[in-house]
Amino acid sequence: MAKTNLLPPTSGAAATIARPVASPVASPGDTRQTPRTAPLGIGVVGAGYWGPKLIRNFQASADACVRGVCDRDPARLASVGQGDPTIGLHTELEGLLDDPSIEAIAIATPVDTHFELAKRVLMSGRHVLIEKPIAASIEEAETLVALAEERGLTLLVDHTFLYHPAVEKMKELLDDGTLGAPLHFDSVRINLGLFQPDINVLWDLAPHDLSILSWLMPEPPVSVSATGASHWGKGTASVAYLSLAYPGNFIAHVHVSWLAPVKVRSVILSGTKRMMIYDDNQVLEKVKVYDRGIAESSAESSTESGSRDDEHRHRVDYRMGDMHAPHIAGDEALAKEVADFVRCVRTGETPRSNGQTALAVVRILEKAQESLMQGGAPVAV
Template sequence: MEKTQKSFINVALVGYGYWGPNLLRVFSECDAVKVLWCCDKRVERLKIVKRKFPAVKTTRKIENILQDDKVDAVIIATPLSTHFILAKKILLFNKHVWLEKPMTENSAQAAQLIALAKSKNKVLFVDHIFLYTQPVSYLKKIIDENVIGKIYHLDSSRINLGLFQPDTNVIWDLAIHDITIMLYLFGKNPKSVFAFGNSHIRKGLDDTAYLRFTFDKKTSAYIRVSWLSPLKIRRTIISGNKKMILYDDLETSEKVKIYDYRVSINKNYKPWSSTSGYQYRTGDIHTPALENKEALKTACEHFIDCILRNKIPLTSGEAGLNCVKILEAASFSLKNKGAEQIL
């Protein structure tokens, strides 16, 4: 990628729907950024932008952004079905790209964007937002430091009521978060995936799903996602042979708890004996003090730093492609009644 001599970046936002307002707010607050444009097809949404951000120019046509040589980077926060065509256009006009998750509808599209970004020497960033949270960064640190030991098992639940998406199922909408967290914490890809689910509300659109990932003989991961829950749950449990972790993203202050809990087998254990063959360690519970910094701000700063300093993002196009490949495999398994898909 080319190194820029600029000290700030001019950006444009395409899509002012569910996530767009957060993006516009955070990028507008970033010291090294000036937001020049906001594009959306809906006039009523652009009126809101003008009222809240009068200095930002609004348009219904992306061509106005593409043809503005002052724009260095474009943030895409539109439906998944539009990601590829928009990102391709923007890269062809020699601008850096921020893509919301998932990166693209399929891995072939993602690979094309990666190749195009490289040929244009531009940053291609995928907003896997949870990798920029303080809890996940902390978990990565202690796992890499072997605090919990050998990882046996990850179990994650991400369920709530809605929001049903127009062009993607619950795996692509919700499970992608847990998959990216799993990949980041484990530092490697799973060997296979099994996926089970059902479409209860709209035919052909799975609204509930269960995913099982295998890594090696003693490591596995399970992810449950649903748009049909009266309760909102964002909880991950990671069990190791030294300690165990509870990560609850809905907790306001104590999102991460480290349990000095473990299970072992007595040396004289006999398979046919009773439950007395096991030893259970239940020690202290540690709750680390974590900085309360907005993840989107951290991601924004990282994106700008990558442009200014010629760096590869933590959530690069390659990382986005890897996740899309896993989503494709899970979707294929889902359609084939949970058939194992080798990754």
């Protein structure tokens, strides 16, 4: 996906195209004392691919109001202004930081700009919603998480799938015991493109599935191994396969690719009682739960005169039950994420997709990158 190539300014006053028309409210540091009847003042950095989606969802919320947008591309800013002339338009971050009506800032820019932008916003006393991944390294992610915690600020990282009704159903089926103990997670996230100029396919697509795993599993993986190849560009991996080993013999595989003829977004989660498939390309039955599995028979069920293969077959029972497709709500995940962000800013609660979750994802990504460079050797997480 194309993103805004916005870097933090080094000096000088912010260039402003249009000033916000909204009246100032409480200072950024007083957001949790702001009356709940007052919409949360939002600034958005980046008006490329994802920024307008954030703007749309914040503007659709009765509890938030976009006061300003920052982007260095005048054409993109003009498009935002045409959609809503009340939004202040700026070409530098200072335009948002100088506006006291802006209490929280959403960052939708390339990964290599995340750390500096988010750090400056947090240092200004404002809450942050930032596109995934949170940063380009474990060290940067740890710094941002610590800074938000020290200053008592909300930090939500845009792992949108954690708010997807189908993923919520997946967690429900796992937590209530419907699936039994988890055995295996297998995800495929492939398409033709979109090639990213600043990151490889691992950092672009795998965060979705790694964030889901981090939410589903009570413990982090023990190790990760990754293999991949570059078929286009300057050594940037366009196809990658990850294997993650967890405590308790649970294993996960993640396949990501920019070189597939069709778009596939699927997850298989197998448990000791049931198995499920989540196919995001399906319109009606995104989640299917299968009453299927295997069970080891008692040793007495084998025949003494049978062959080794016969004995093996007799020791394993295959359960072939019914398939059930539970109802999945049609709520937009990003709208739910925005609502969670606003609620947590007001209450001080921790969002579902929080800094610690994002840090866990970056930790796996960095270790997977190490494994990739070592030809797939397992790396401890």
